[in-house]
Amino acid sequence: MKKQLLIIGFVWPEPKSSAAGSRMMQLIRFFQTQNFHITFASACGKSDNAFDLHSIGVTSVSIVLNDSSFDEFIVHLKPDVVLFDRFMTEEQFGWRVAESCPEAVRILDTEDLHFLRRARQQAIKSNSEMTTEDMFNDTAKREIASIYRCDLSLIISKAEMTLLEKTFKIDASLLLYVPFLLEDISEAQKQVQPVFNDRQHFVSIGNFLHEPNYNALLYLKENLWKGIRRQLPKAELHNYGAYASEKVNQLHNEKDGFLIKGFAQDVNAIMQSARVLLAPVRFGAGLKGKLFDAMQNGTPFITTSIGAEGVIENRNSDFICDSPEVFINQAVALYTEQSKWEKQYFLGFDILASQFSKSVFETHFLIRLDDITSHLKRHRQQNFIGGLLQHHSLQSTKFMSKWIEAKNALR
Structure with a gap:
């Protein structure tokens, strides 16, 4: 019974x-x-x-x-x-x-x-x-x-x-x-993940009704993206999330490459097409699902100490950047340096296997x-x-x- x-x-x-x-x-x-x-x-x-x-x-x-x-x-x-x-x-x-x-x-x-x-x-x-x-x-x-x-x-x-x-x-x-x-990521699944040269652009993702996500989006727009774009003028930031309000959609700017994409129908496809996830979480709690989506799809990310809480214990990791200047420079380096990108690509899979x-x-x-x-x-x-x-x-x-x-x- x-x-x-x-x-x-x-x-x-x-x-x-x-x-x-x-x-x-x-x-x-x-x-x-x-x-x-x-x-x-x-x-x-x-x-x-x-x-x-x-x-x-x-x-x-x-x-x-x-x-x-x-x-x-x-x-x-x-x-x-x-x-x-x-x-x-x-x-x-x-x-x-x-x-x-x-x-x-x-x-x-x-x-x-x-x-x-x-x-x-x-x-x-x-x-x-x-x-x-x-x-x-x-x-x-x-x-x-x-x-x-x-x-x-x-x-x-x-x-x-x-x-x-x-x-x-x-x-x-x-x-x-x-x-x-x-679910565990098999070796066969890892083998079919797109590699460095098959990916382009940055991505952010998160339900816009959740205040930490909206705050992170504004922080990206006002404090981080211009510095990244200045060094990578052809790069775009694709921002995905459910329940995009008018104030969210008003942040869309094609000239600056800051694009509001709205609801993510297939988060795995989105992550696998992006080269780097940006997650400047300034407040919040628990585990950040976006980081797990990224690691499952071999997408390196840059986040904050709060974003990485419960996932990465080493606060000196290249993943973690709490100041705008360091965040910008690490994002650019991760986007342009294949060896750094591949190191974090494999580290994400290791974190999932060893801790989760x-x-x-x-x-x-x-x-x-x-x-x-x-x-x-x-x-x-x-x-x-x-x-x-x-x-x-x-x-x-x-x-x-x-x-x-x-x-x-x-x-």
Whole structure:
């Protein structure tokens, strides 16, 4: 008999639009290999870019916020495991899951640490260095409370694991490092990748609704591209991303070779045609999907310390450039020097093979999930803070939701 997994999505997965969408599809495929029947539920509207979950045997259900219909739905479903997509969905539905299906294992997929991203964004706005104090914000209190209320939280970056364990003192039993679950690149696949002379132009990519991506695009336009173009007057920068707004499209300038290309239908083809990826990420958290797209397709990249976080530990790497002048010079060198380009081409494949082997992390995930499922009562007893927060902090969310539901019923 198949086990039941309920995923409560913050949004419907869009793997062609964002790394978060790709991440969700990877988790879905993992659970399918473990003989789970999967129901994906979301209160969000579905865009044209949403993946057709029905095509891979996943049941899709639209749910409503602040409505007891969810309680009836989940009691009928009787999930063995509930996966919350980001802490906001756990805040909204966690208390309902705990009340209606107390024996279901509750897992939080953080995607990235939202409080860390916001602290870094605030530091950029105030033109200052981020401090530890900046991380102790209201979002951190909400997100970490959500981590405690769940039986297990999936953390996508080693840097974020260290932060949660060392700075916020969260017990390791509540956390599991699960990066992107990528298929291994075979030698045959490497052999057919276009080489240096078969590629041209620079590329950037990222969902334009995601503020770090839009900020990076502006930074490219205002601080980096003119310096690169001055040295490489025939080069172009092709900027791809979903949901390009009018303010994004206004940055398009053919004379300067700064081209807004819009939605990427085939990211692999785009990466394989480009010679270098530019990713000047100035704030953010988690792993940057664009870097993994690049490495999988043999495309060297230049990024920042924040962009490389969780991927490259050596901060002196040629990959990492935090000042505009160094970024420009390294981008030009990588674009023009074949030996440097080929070195990073092979290094990208080495990083994937040595640090991000899918089978390793899937095995760790399965072992931890089986252990928690088999000893759920003991696991929760050892997480007294989680029980405390489940009892107290969600009461305000619970009764606010019930008040909204009652108010809606009077309309």
